Amino acid sequence: MKSGALAAIVAFGLFSLLIGIRTDQGPTGALELEPRLMALGAFLAVAFVGGFLRGWLAGEPLDFTSYLPDELKAAATQVGRFFGLALLAFAIVEPIVFYNNRYVLDLGILVLTYVMLGWGLNIVVGLAGLLDLGYVAFYAVGAYSYALLAQNFGWSFWICLPIAGLLAAGWGVILGFPVLRLRGDYLAIVTLAFGEIIRLVLLNWQSFTGGPNGVSGIPRPSFFGIPFTADEKGFAATFGLEFTPTHRIVFLYYVILALALLTNWVTLRLRRLPVGRAWEALREDEIACRSLCINTTKS
């Protein structure tokens, strides 16, 4: 009871001004106040209940799995082994099942893009233990490289894609050079700063990158040279299928799925190589690494 009241008092101090009152610009341009007592009351109630529960459950373990029977846990472990494979099969089959549903396909591509970003970050943060906060700057560099190459030189999708990847990797090397001697916290801050610098430069360099307007009119990808159009030279006519605009989206989905799986496979192989082992040792204890003659900078 007491901890609930205490939590409610702290919550009142925290939320009374920022949630209890809403400021909006009125017709004269000056800010007007609008009290929101219901919202404030809701927050206070939640804080009270939370504090109360905390005082009530104090000292009891929050390990819910200890209450389950053992047979259930064994069965769940068995199912868990097949779960990953089942999800992978679903990922491969999904565009065929949903081939007309643009929304599901777009969502799938977005998810796979993030998965690939996550797996890439896993190599830096997970394997080597280097907290890289400016990682998405390379994402931006790759995207802009592809866009500007495709737009200015007109090369096809399959040439631009690897070149954009190489350019982003090149930037990674350039930015990595000066920061290699730093540890933990400092590395995080410097990579964050680099990420912000790249963002600001891309946003402000209007003549090169188009500034806030971005790059538009990027040519669409083709299926190894066969364009995805509705005429006779198009993809649909060549393969004897009926034309839908989603063919291009399905193609992109499979490209990203293949690339993501490639990233994962490369990661698994890298862990077995001496380089990968050096990274994992680096992550655990940098000083021990140095005393064992592993060149931390080169890793």
Added chain:
Amino acid sequence: MEYFVQQLINGITLGSIYGLIAIGYTMVYGIIGMINFAHGDIFMVGAFIALITFLVLVAIGITAVPLALLIVLIVAMALTALYGWTVERIAYRPLRHSFRLAPLISAIGISIVLQNYVQVAQGARVKPLPPLIHGGYTLFEGNDFAVRLSNIQVIVVVTTLFLMVGFSFLVARTRLGRNMRACEQDLKMAALLGIDVDRTISLTFVIGAALAAVAGLMFLLYYGVVDFFIGFLAGVKAFTAAVLGGIGSLPGAMLGGLLIGLIETFWSAYFSIEYKDVAAFSVLVVVMIFLPTGILGRPEIEKV
């Protein structure tokens, strides 16, 4: 020449604001070795609390500016200190014995939480406040340019000086300051000698947050607009200031703040104003690479 002096005045004012925030960063790093990413957003929350308190005071009829300022100062410092305390209890204390980067990642999370909290609670648009402190002095004229020192600039610098002196006194002469210095040197030993380490750390966060609240109030009065994103930029620049001056050192934080304020003002005055943030970030990168302990910092010996 006149332009230069005007930019000098502007730079010192901006630098004072950054210095106040930088003290929070440097204190927390000194005592638990953790960079509090959320501190910039605590500054933003302080600015918002100050804004809303001003509007409430006007709504209930207190319009005398000095009295309103005093009430807003006290309320903003108290409530922002409460935010600082809460953030420390929820996000940092449970992770104190976890691996080294855990509190850092948690701090990034809290930073995002605070930004979105204010964005949802108060709306994403900028919030303007009509200027409350008018007037100033024209120092001298020449070349068709009059060098002006406005009252608000005087207030910012004087308040900062006052707080710096008070804070140095706190750290050097009081028992709390002694506890803080002891924890900074050796946390385990301080605990063994009977210092309440949890309380000392909490109070460090609380004082840092209170100073950030003052900085937020100054920012609000000086610029007249706040929005939910000012915390991120101000936070990174203040962190740059703390690192530049030597992280863990209090006079270093103030010196670094002034330097960053001056660099930013002179860059936007003489070069290009769009890339002024890039200048601040580049300074951070250069300082980290070539001078990681800063100007007034102590070299850190990493023990096995």
